Amino acid sequence: MTTFPTSLGTSTSDEIRLLGQDLTADLMGKVGFGELAFWLVALRRPTPSETRLFEAVLVALADHGFTPTAIAARLTYLSAPDSLQGALAAGLLGGGSRFLGVTEDCGTYLHEALLGHELPADEAGWDALAVEVVTETREAGKYVPGLGHPVHKERDPRTPVLIAIAADEGLLGPHLQLFQAIGRTHEQVLGRKLPLNGAGVCGAALADLGLPVELLRGFALLARAAGLLGQLAEERRRPIGMDAYLAVDRNAVYVDPI
Amino acid sequence: MTTFPTSLGTSTSDEIRLLGQDLTADLMGKVGFGELAFWLVALRRPTPSETRLFEAVLVALADHGFTPTAIAARLTYLSAPDSLQGALAAGLLGGGSRFLGVTEDCGTYLHEALLGHELPADEAGWDALAVEVVTETREAGKYVPGLGHPVHKERDPRTPVLIAIAADEGLLGPHLQLFQAIGRTHEQVLGRKLPLNGAGVCGAALADLGLPVELLRGFALLARAAGLLGQLAEERRRPIGMDAYLAVDRNAVYVDPI
Amino acid sequence: MTTFPTSLGTSTSDEIRLLGQDLTADLMGKVGFGELAFWLVALRRPTPSETRLFEAVLVALADHGFTPTAIAARLTYLSAPDSLQGALAAGLLGGGSRFLGVTEDCGTYLHEALLGHELPADEAGWDALAVEVVTETREAGKYVPGLGHPVHKERDPRTPVLIAIAADEGLLGPHLQLFQAIGRTHEQVLGRKLPLNGAGVCGAALADLGLPVELLRGFALLARAAGLLGQLAEERRRPIGMDAYLAVDRNAVYVDPI
Amino acid sequence: MTTFPTSLGTSTSDEIRLLGQDLTADLMGKVGFGELAFWLVALRRPTPSETRLFEAVLVALADHGFTPTAIAARLTYLSAPDSLQGALAAGLLGGGSRFLGVTEDCGTYLHEALLGHELPADEAGWDALAVEVVTETREAGKYVPGLGHPVHKERDPRTPVLIAIAADEGLLGPHLQLFQAIGRTHEQVLGRKLPLNGAGVCGAALADLGLPVELLRGFALLARAAGLLGQLAEERRRPIGMDAYLAVDRNAVYVDPI
Structure with a gap:
């Protein structure tokens, strides 16, 4: 019988464990979200100094305004407002070699x-x-x-x-x-x-x-996930997706293929 | 000329602003990552009490072990290890009505x-x-x-x-x-x-x-982004994707279409 | 032992079967791609008349120019040119309730x-x-x-x-x-x-x-996959992603959150 | 004023053009879907011989049964059945360097x-x-x-x-x-x-x-889009996603992080 080893989340009917800790007794309310993100990858809890530096990095990378990825997320939300996860995923997919790499x-x-x-x-x-x-x-x-x-x-x-x-x-x-x-x-x-x-x-x-x-790109993506949520919340409050689309489509010019 | 209003990130050659704050003077090293995620959506900085409750929620939702979304992310990473963003996005795409909704x-x-x-x-x-x-x-x-x-x-x-x-x-x-x-x-x-x-x-x-x-689903997705990073880091250290794939493929049975 | 029933692809060391047919003897060179797409979902081979109507639908839906999804795909390709699959996926994620639904x-x-x-x-x-x-x-x-x-x-x-x-x-x-x-x-x-x-x-x-x-949305997505490939091929030949991004970012205006 | 050149889809109130052709007069009912996919990338209509070889390739690549990408798509559909586009995108995201490259x-x-x-x-x-x-x-x-x-x-x-x-x-x-x-x-x-x-x-x-x-990977992705539709249609008719998930989760074993 194949087994699937993990050091992450496991649960029984009355306990949830994560990283060898009791989720509710040891982690909730006691560890910050940034701390946990670090711990999940490094398999050790960061010190308060490490947490401060780590979170400063995430804060620095969270949002850079109207980046191509933010615009892609907003356009996807415009097209498919029923699927927030799709808009977020579309934004993260731009996190590749150029703009987030x-x-x-x-x-x-x-x-x-x-x-x-x-x-x-x-x-x-x-x-x-x-x-x-x-x-x-x-x-x-x-x-x-x-x-x-x-x-x-x-x-x-x-x-x-x-x-x-x-x-x-x-x-x-x-x-x-x-x-x-x-x-x-x-x-x-x-x-x-x-x-x-x-x-x-x-x-x-x-x-x-x-x-x-x-895995460093992964932390840039985590930071950007927060920023993209901000972008999508703003797209709900004060949408620009339609204008961004029209700025392109209204200025389309047909050219013959070479 | 169409303009694109935003309250999020903007920058000039020597300053980066985010949420009307100076990113480097006011935010980096001074605001936690969870705090910033809240602020980006709510447009107000949470109190320390709010931050503690908010981060406890994110910690509770970050990882639930071998969920369908975690397995999907690992299988995607197995197939396309060159694209961490793709594996993360694949995992988040399961954050829909059933398991994360x-x-x-x-x-x-x-x-x-x-x-x-x-x-x-x-x-x-x-x-x-x-x-x-x-x-x-x-x-x-x-x-x-x-x-x-x-x-x-x-x-x-x-x-x-x-x-x-x-x-x-x-x-x-x-x-x-x-x-x-x-x-x-x-x-x-x-x-x-x-x-x-x-x-x-x-x-x-x-x-x-x-x-x-x-937008509440968005916070579940943000939490899960951290958990998925943990899953992908573990997939690098101690892979299970190939075994998960073989557990299905080796037990495939052809049946005639009805 | 759990088994996994399927009527789709299965293979042995010297034969590949698909839909109960021998892939190489019965399908390759003998069935068109549109025909196969229909067959994969409907579990029956369409008649030539059905194929003509079905392919006319796919042709009608393949590309509508600079739609939000096409722009999202191009912006994603601009940011992450190393991952064609990510750009294609980003484009398809807009295939939701509004523009493609x-x-x-x-x-x-x-x-x-x-x-x-x-x-x-x-x-x-x-x-x-x-x-x-x-x-x-x-x-x-x-x-x-x-x-x-x-x-x-x-x-x-x-x-x-x-x-x-x-x-x-x-x-x-x-x-x-x-x-x-x-x-x-x-x-x-x-x-x-x-x-x-x-x-x-x-x-x-x-x-x-x-x-x-x-599953009708699925056929719109399949048609659009071909259109998005065309968009990404054009983005390689004659890129507009950077201009689309700048059309938004250069006209960004900071507004105070309400 | 920035313009956005394209040789693909453009439209006026009473005509839709694609690749310099009239979509309804020249293409619908007259060109096959595979032909159009080729044309969209190559900017020339393939000959009947080329179409036959091209479609044989797409047919060969469409579905390989329970691949990691097919399983990822099914697990995503299990988690988020409201978003077919998300399940399809998740499956395509595995189309990277290893299994589809x-x-x-x-x-x-x-x-x-x-x-x-x-x-x-x-x-x-x-x-x-x-x-x-x-x-x-x-x-x-x-x-x-x-x-x-x-x-x-x-x-x-x-x-x-x-x-x-x-x-x-x-x-x-x-x-x-x-x-x-x-x-x-x-x-x-x-x-x-x-x-x-x-x-x-x-x-x-x-x-x-x-x-x-x-862009060759793109054609493998297009072919696979059809195959994934078949997988998702089968997941609706005779689901295996839950069993695939349980095959992993029920055999999870906690191990201490090293």
């Missing part, structure tokens, strides 16, 4: 850069490592994830704030330190100065929290 | 039952209202949402705990009071005693928090 | 109207039944599905063509006849003349083909 | 292998090219897509049939010829004999039809 890409990039390196002892050491890593990336013809932003061209306001929270909580780990060093040194390799962006610093912070880098 | 149905049911009624002054008054409402539902040939559970046949352990948290925080509002009265009185109308289930009490609590009843 | 609603409406009625013997009989049904609908405060169109205000060009194909193939069944009678008579009940729309006539034709009315 | 991977692999090579003049030439390509792939530590199958270990019955249809229609192009040559020669490079699988031969045939290799 930088968090995971940056965390993974830093994680791989640190593998097989001794951690530097001082800022000069971090800078040297950063130069080495960025140079390699450049020579491979690739981009350094987490650098540059279409709107925040000089400075992404999230970056220093998240680094300050991490420092404040004693959680400025190797990923954030390497990311900072990339911020200080990339200009000498790439020939131009770009800001460290918010999605990237979030990826670095999540990696420093010990979360698996292959 | 009770929260919304129950909140809506209580909300509509309270419309046009003066709030009772004492327990006897609540009981009388509950008898009236359940009787009407029965006569319409419908079910009372939030009653009964396939596993917790006697008592759903979440129900008293969530009610205690609400009472403790001074948030035992009319929806929860009517729900309790239904628990005390339905047997005299329906002829059998059923437990108030956890999904139902969560819906009552969310409605008492003033959240729009048309 | 009329086909199913109309088929179901006609189906229910015909239950418990003897089929009329002549046009006058159909007209009398139509007046009865539309009057009942009106008195219940509901809309007659399949009437009216935002663009084709006078006449939906698909309607007479699909009816002509059905007549030509000897497939003008009771659903289409009742729908035509509604077209002739609704003005005397509703006080204004509306066109029979294309989505509605498609639902009537699918119901006349004997397909289960609870 | 071979078609695209194989078409792309062959396409890239042919770039920059003169087409061989005879079978010996094709064999030499195949040996070169497979050797390169092996040396890069990669797999040759389209080789091997978990069930059809000796011979995939779809492969010779699809090749015969292509030959019969005069459509045995370079992708299919290279794929055949890989079938004849890979053993001398890889040291063991594997069958050319059905998903792979479908990818080769689609590439020979001139369809863009970046």
Whole structure:
């Protein structure tokens, strides 16, 4: 008989267990939602400091206004208002490589850069490592994830704030330190100065929290689920979906296929 | 020129605003993720008491083990491991009328039952209202949402705990009071005693928090997004998707169409 | 041991069976794709006449240009170009009650109207039944599905063509006849003349083909899957997703929450 | 004013155009659904021979029984029976790199292998090219897509049939010829004999039809949409979703997180 092992939810007629805890006696009212989300993936309860940094990341990623994914969710809700889950899912499906992927890409990039390196002892050491890593990336013809932003061209306001929270909580780990060093040194390799962006610093912070880098996109999606709920609530109160659709459809122009 | 009004995220080159706040100065590190999710929908920051009750609901709904939606998410991840967002979306798409809909149905049911009624002054008054409402539902040939559970046949352990948290925080509002009265009185109308289930009490609590009843399913989905991340993280560590698939496919039997 | 009965695909090491046929000997190269789609749901192979009508419906529903669902699919592809399946799924998720639901609603409406009625013997009989049904609908405060169109205000060009194909193939069944009678008579009940729309006539034709009315939306979704592939292919060749996004985001205006 | 160019659907009050054709005068009743799907992506109407090969591919890929994606769709329908589009979307979301990706991977692999090579003049030439390509792939530590199958270990019955249809229609192009040559020669490079699988031969045939290799997955998804409709229709008639869920949940075993 095949069995299906799990460390997550199980229940009997009078008890519900989750992560080896009693859901009602140990968790409800005692653990926050962000804490639980961390615990579900990392299989350990985060400390209050870790929770603060983790929730700051989720808050930073929750909503960025009229992104393509927010508009897709609203258009789906316009077409199928009977299925809130469909509109939410449609919004999350845009959480792929481009608009929501930088968090995971940056965390993974830093994680791989640190593998097989001794951690530097001082800022000069971090800078040297950063130069080495960025140079390699450049020579491979690739981009350094987490650098540059279409709107925040000089400075992404999230970056220093998240680094300050991490420092404040004693959680400025190797990923954030390497990311900072990339911020200080990339200009000498790439020939131009770009800001460290918010999605990237979030990826670095999540990696420093010990979360698996292959799943960092998942936290961006969780944060965005809250933001999309906000977008759909607003679509109910003050809809823009019809106008967004008409802005395209009314300006459609037929062109012959080439 | 069509404009697109929003009270959610907007940004300029050096500032990101969300809900009329400065994201980095006012929100990051200062507001929890659950708080922000509430705020995004309700357009007001919840009090600490409200936050505790709200997060207890999210914790209660986050993961229920190997539900159909969790299995669907894992099977999707098995088939398409390159797209975490697809697996998460597939899991959320099961958040419809049956397995995840009770929260919304129950909140809506209580909300509509309270419309046009003066709030009772004492327990006897609540009981009388509950008898009236359940009787009407029965006569319409419908079910009372939030009653009964396939596993917790006697008592759903979440129900008293969530009610205690609400009472403790001074948030035992009319929806929860009517729900309790239904628990005390339905047997005299329906002829059998059923437990108030956890999904139902969560819906009552969310409605008492003033959240729009048309969107209550959305909070169940948000909670479940965290649970599904846990399921997908476990699928990476200790996969069961292939075994779940084979448990069906190896026991397939061809039958002629009728 | 639980077994899982199916009349669809099964296979052994050297044979693949589908619907009780040998996939390679009986189906590939011998049955069209539309035919197979019909067969998979109805469990019988359609006749050539049925296939022609069925495929005319799918062709009519495949693509309606820049619909909300097409735009949602393109925006999702813009955000997550690595996941074609996600973009397609996002587009289909808009296939709900509003923009793609009329086909199913109309088929179901006609189906229910015909239950418990003897089929009329002549046009006058159909007209009398139509007046009865539309009057009942009106008195219940509901809309007659399949009437009216935002663009084709006078006449939906698909309607007479699909009816002509059905007549030509000897497939003008009771659903289409009742729908035509509604077209002739609704003005005397509703006080204004509306066109029979294309989505509605498609639902009537699918119901006349004997397909289960609870699944008519499914055929609209299948047709739309082909249309969405066309949209995504065009998004690769001549992208408009970024412009659609900017048309909204560049005209965003912050408003205080009420 | 931004305009949105398209060669797909546009409409005026009395005409609907699609691909530069009049939908009702030129397409409905005159073009098959498979033909239209091809046309929507390729922007040209396929010949009858091309249509036969193309539809044979769609028929081959439509349903493979209780695949992970079919089970995911059924579980989603069990949870949310109000949203057929959600169940269909959930099933399609599994159409990623593993279970449905071979078609695209194989078409792309062959396409890239042919770039920059003169087409061989005879079978010996094709064999030499195949040996070169497979050797390169092996040396890069990669797999040759389209080789091997978990069930059809000796011979995939779809492969010779699809090749015969292509030959019969005069459509045995370079992708299919290279794929055949890989079938004849890979053993001398890889040291063991594997069958050319059905998903792979479908990818080769689609590439020979001139369809863009970046979108081949899309045709597998379209085919699967029909199959999933069949699965969902069967789930209505003879449900297995609940049993599939219980087969997992009843055999869940709690294990401590490591």
